[in-house]
Amino acid sequence: MDQYTLQPSSNELTLVLGQQLESGPLGNQHVVVRMMAASLNYRDLLCRGDLEGTRPGLVPLSDGAGEVIEVGSAVTRWRPGDRVSPAFFPKWRSGPFRPEHLAEALGGSSTDGVLRSLFVAHEDAFVRIPDRLSFAEAATLPCAGVTAWHALFERDQVGPEHTILVQGTGGVSIIALQLAQAVGARVIVTSSSDTKLAVAKSMGARAGVNYKTVPDWDQAVLDLTDGRGVDHILELGGPDTYNRSINCLAFGGTISQIGVLTGFGSKPDITPLQFKNGRINGICVGSAEHFERLMAFVDAHAITPAVSKTFTWSGAAEAYEALRRADHFGKVVITIQDHL
Known part of the structure; x- marks a missing residue:
């Protein structure tokens, strides 16, 4: 062996x-x-x-x-x-x-x-x-599945009344799209690839924003939500994305801190977060029981x-x-x- x-x-x-x-x-x-x-x-x-x-x-x-x-x-x-x-x-x-x-x-x-x-x-x-x-x-x-599950359903209770933002089209983002879409939540995806955004839309994403062609992607997200912002953000970028995430977060919304794709040492301006009554949840994968509940959900909703x-x-x-x-x-x- x-x-x-x-x-x-x-x-x-x-x-x-x-x-x-x-x-x-x-x-x-x-x-x-x-x-x-x-x-x-x-x-x-x-x-x-x-x-x-x-x-x-x-x-x-x-x-x-x-x-x-x-x-x-x-x-x-x-x-x-x-x-x-x-x-x-x-x-x-x-x-x-x-x-x-x-x-x-x-x-x-x-x-x-x-x-x-x-x-x-x-x-x-x-x-x-x-x-x-x-x-x-x-x-x-x-890892990716439990992380998304922990963020959306253990530390939050995402449902059909919510709008979710996922950054990128890697493992955490795409399973998060599938999980959120299964409960009727609206999902916005960011990516540097129009081709990947098209695939995400074919899987149920309501909208996509190319952050390379639209550098002010946070404003684009606000426009897509009529200025309200999104209820939950899976923050995967790190230092280069954090302030924009806070800017397009809805009042009372949640940021799940997950990734460091642009490096470590994020130093966001958290004052706007305070005045939005928003919160940041640190998410480090999850427990075996979280995993069991994810598996049951994936099975029940026929998620592949x-x-x-x-x-x-x-x-x-x-x-x-x-x-x-x-x-x-x-x-x-x-x-x-x-x-x-």
Whole structure:
């Protein structure tokens, strides 16, 4: 059985294919999953570029899906043949987020992720995959899907009376579009590509704004809402977008702070936020219970996650480059089973 690891090099960590080591005797409450697919997030590019913060030899990627092949003697939730996906934070089952969960995030600075043949974890770390989803589709949800769900439905209660703004057409934005559209919310999408905006509209977006041809995109959003603004913004841009997000936020609205696509260190002018009685919610993925509720919603509303590009196991490095080019719509996926 094989796995990919991140190994030191001059400019960024190198993706290296090697043999997966035996993990020792299976714990009583642990489960062995044969991984079938994994997907990438912008975070995975940051981890590769963090020469000091990422542990050499780390197995990357947080998002995957597979099939249970072995269970410990005390496992009650799963049996061989079950289709499951590991939670991004495997020890955050429910309740409030705790500081120690950050270090436990899969595929991050120190905790091995899912880009390997076999994945072993406690039975509570997994969520069942709906029968209607493929392994590739399910693999897109642990980070991007849970993040969007947490923002829109756990920390807010988005419904048909709301207008939502999503920035870009990556994984979080597109699943957020699908989730919000499923409850009748109006969704506005920003992108630098008219082609991607057309695809977003075909999926239910009410409007799109090209922020390259319309630099004052916040004013365009205000015009689209007759000056009212939007009720909820998924803020994915960072320093270059924050003040514009606040400007086009409706009175009493919510900004979900999620991404850092234009870098770290946002310093927005928050005075307008105060006078709008608006709020900012920090969203760092979510719990296993959030994931379960997302899966149930996706199943009930027949949502099919958007898989933009799929790469084979041997093409994992190409998948990273595809993500870096940012020409995808939705998610980039690596199939794992093709080498077994």
